[in-house]
Amino acid sequence: MYELFKNLGGWLTSGEQWAGPDGIATRLAEHLQYSLLATLVAAAIGLPLGLLIGHTGKGAFVAINLSSFGRALPTVGLVVLVFLASGLSMWPVYVALVALAVPALVTNTYAGMTAVDPDVKDAARGQGMRGHQVLLQVELPLALPLIMTGLRLALIQVVATATIAAYVSFGGLGRYVFDGLAQRDLVQVMGGAVLVAVIAVALDVTLAALQRFLFRHRTA
Amino acid sequence: MTIDWSWISGHTDDLTTLTVSHLQAALSAVLLGLLISLPLAVVAHRVRPLRGFLLGLSNVLFTIPSIAVFVLLLPVSGLTRTTTVIGLTIYTLVVLLRNTVEGLDSVPTRTKEAAKAMGTRPLRTLLTVEFPLALPVIMAGVRIATVMSISLVSVATYIGDGGLGQLFTDGFQRNFPTPVIVGVVLTLLLAVVADALLVAVQYVLTPWTRRRA
Numbered sequence: 001m002y003e004l005f006k007n008l009g010g011w012l013t014s015g016e017q018w019a020g021p022d023g024i025a026t027r028l029a030e031h032l033q034y035s036l037l038a039t040l041v042a043a044a045i046g047l048p049l050g051l052l053i054g055h056t057g058k059g060a061f062v063a064i065n066l067s068s069f070g071r072a073l074p075t076v077g078l079v080v081l082v083f084l085a086s087g088l089s090m091w092p093v094y095v096a097l098v099a100l101a102v103p104a105l106v107t108n109t110y111a112g113m114t115a116v117d118p119d120v121k122d123a124a125r126g127q128g129m130r131g132h133q134v135l136l137q138v139e140l141p142l143a144l145p146l147i148m149t150g151l152r153l154a155l156i157q158v159v160a161t162a163t164i165a166a167y168v169s170f171g172g173l174g175r176y177v178f179d180g181l182a183q184r185d186l187v188q189v190m191g192g193a194v195l196v197a198v199i200a201v202a203l204d205v206t207l208a209a210l211q212r213f214l215f216r217h218r219t220a
Numbered sequence: 221m222t223i224d225w226s227w228i229s230g231h232t233d234d235l236t237t238l239t240v241s242h243l244q245a246a247l248s249a250v251l252l253g254l255l256i257s258l259p260l261a262v263v264a265h266r267v268r269p270l271r272g273f274l275l276g277l278s279n280v281l282f283t284i285p286s287i288a289v290f291v292l293l294l295p296v297s298g299l300t301r302t303t304t305v306i307g308l309t310i311y312t313l314v315v316l317l318r319n320t321v322e323g324l325d326s327v328p329t330r331t332k333e334a335a336k337a338m339g340t341r342p343l344r345t346l347l348t349v350e351f352p353l354a355l356p357v358i359m360a361g362v363r364i365a366t367v368m369s370i371s372l373v374s375v376a377t378y379i380g381d382g383g384l385g386q387l388f389t390d391g392f393q394r395n396f397p398t399p400v401i402v403g404v405v406l407t408l409l410l411a412v413v414a415d416a417l418l419v420a421v422q423y424v425l426t427p428w429t430r431r432r433a
Contacts (some may be wrong), residue, residue, distance in 0.1 A: 001295060004295055068367060068411075068415070069408075071364070071367050071368055071371060071411075072367050072370060072371050072407065072408050072411035072412070073371060073404070073407075073408065074371050074372075074374040074384075074385065074388070074403070074404060074407045075371075075374075075375075076374045076375060076377060076385055076388045077374060077385070077387075077388045077400055077403050077404040077407065078404065080388045080391060080392045080400045081397065081400050081401065081404060083392065084221065084391065084392070084395065084396075084397045084400065085221050085397070156282075156283050159285070160283075160284075160285030160286065160287070160288070161285070163285060163287050163288075167378075167392075174287075177287060177288075177291060177378075178378075181291075181378060181379075186294060186295065189291050189294070190291060190292060190294075190295075192288075192291075193285070193287065193288030193289075193291040193292055194288070194292075196285045196287075196288050197283070197284040197285060197288045200283045200284065200285060201280065201283045201284075204283055
């Protein structure tokens with residue numbers, strides 16, 4: 001056990017391991033690229049959808065069911081399925097990651113919108129604000145903390161799951177996990193897993209700090 | 221992407237075995253998760269300083285990717301079912317612990333005081349007053365944890381377990397979509413059925429919520 005951790009420490013800190021086209025630095029950049037792009041696409045789909053459902057109050061039933069459906073959908077199966085349908089391309093990775101992130105974003109955005117005090121919305125309308133003005137100037141800012149929570153949740157899940165890119169022969173930190181498993185090299189497997197966990201936690205902490213900074217003037 | 225129906229009819233035995241094994245892994249994790257989080261939630265509910273620590277800890281555990289959890293457990297429990305169940309249990313904790321604490325918080329103070337005034341002992345109050353009243357919130361957590369576990373079992377296919385997840389590896393390696401489609405459909409089906417059963421259990425266990433309505 002001690003020997004394993006010593007080797008793991010050596011693996012994580014050796015300069016050799018960090019450099020080159022299959023070095024940790026490259027894999028880390030790939031992993032972040034997959035995760036951030038997928039989260040952005042998911043946000044572009046999920047945020048407007050959540051805002052629309054929250055603003056109009058229509059389709060809430062669909063949104064809630066979508067989220068439990070999304071939770072039940074096995075990501076590994078989805079990746080393989082899209083892979084078999086589309087062949088060797090980045091589609092399987094992005095489809096699976098976006099499908100994973102959208103439900104979390106929609107439900108949290110919707111939850112944020114429903115938490116806005118109806119009196120505040122009435123007051124905004126009473127002052128002559130139009131529908132889109134109420135949405136963008138009143139509801140959205142008030143719902144923002146919960147929307148940010150949804151974004152954090154989605155990003156963590158996506159970063160964790162982006163390991164799957166390596167399963168369909170692409171890069172990212174999952175490379176170490178899958179290559180290590182194939183080569184029965186436990187140090188490499190654990191090194192990859194530790195790196196994924198570290199960047200997931202680091203991104204979450206960063207976004208939490210950003211969230212606190214952005215909403216520092218608000219009293220809960 | 222056509223479905224080979226004869227493959228399905230020829231493999232009903234395998235499919236049944238995998239489905240049962242899948243469900244076993246997910247349910248063991250949820251039961252184990254409950255066994256751990258119920259006492260911990262009581263502690264978190266009663267001892268304020270520990271509350272933030274316990275909930276924070278379960279949040280951090282949740283951030284660790286499932287594949288990483290399985291892999292990090294390898295030196296401890298190897299390529300076994302135990303690894304799968306421990307890994308899944310860690311994931312259920314965040315939902316179960318938070319919901320149980322929130323459920324206990326939602327019990328009105330007056331109700332607890334009334335129980336005390338009638339001479340009910342603390343443990344009995346916990347078991348016959350607080351837990352039953354917290355049940356709807358706890359059950360909401362159990363439902364989320366169950367659906368999540370059923371979906372996550374397939375990740376354990378990388379460490380040689382994974383129930384229906386094995387169909388994904390099989391279909392991937394042979395470039396044959398049928399097992400993959402069947403695996404996805406059966407997983408979704410298991411999740412829907414388990415969720416419906418839990419709703420029914422809650423309905424039976426909490427008759428007072430119906431009488432009020």
